[in-house]
Amino acid sequence: xxxxxxLAVLAATTLTFAAHADDPPEPVGRIDIDSTQLAxxxxxxxxxxxxxxxxxxxxxEVGGLGVGGIGTSSIDAEGRSMx
Numbered sequence: 001x002x003x004x005x006x007l008a009v010l011a012a013t014t015l016t017f018a019a020h021a022d023d024p025p026e027p028v029g030r031i032d033i034d035s036t037q038l039a040x041x042x043x044x045x046x047x048x049x050x051x052x053x054x055x056x057x058x059x060x061e062v063g064g065l066g067v068g069g070i071g072t073s074s075i076d077a078e079g080r081s082m083x
Contacts, residue, residue, distance in 0.1 A: 029053035029081035035062055039069035053081065 035047030043066040051058040 025082035027080040028083045031077075031079050031081065033062070033075065033077045036072065036074045038072050039066070041070075042067055043069050047075075 030052045031049060033047065033049035035045060037043060037045035044064070045066075046061075046063045048059065048061040051060065
């Protein structure tokens with residue numbers, strides 16, 4: 001009897017999650033980021049982006065300094081903010 005109860009609860013839970021898996025969350029915002037890092041013994045990174053949220057656009061900057069490394073790297077990222 002206990003085994004049937006456990007299996008019934010597991011089946012109901014699985015079906016509940018499966019039913020909600022098809023409903024994608026509603027996007028409420030979007031973000032774009034561009035950043036570059038340069039390094040030769042010392043390193044520095046700089047960049048920025050925009051956040052679209054609530055009908056407004058918010059611009060921001062990112063940057064930093066570091067020690068160590070040789071080379072360059074860059075990132076160009078885009079994402080959505082979900083409700």
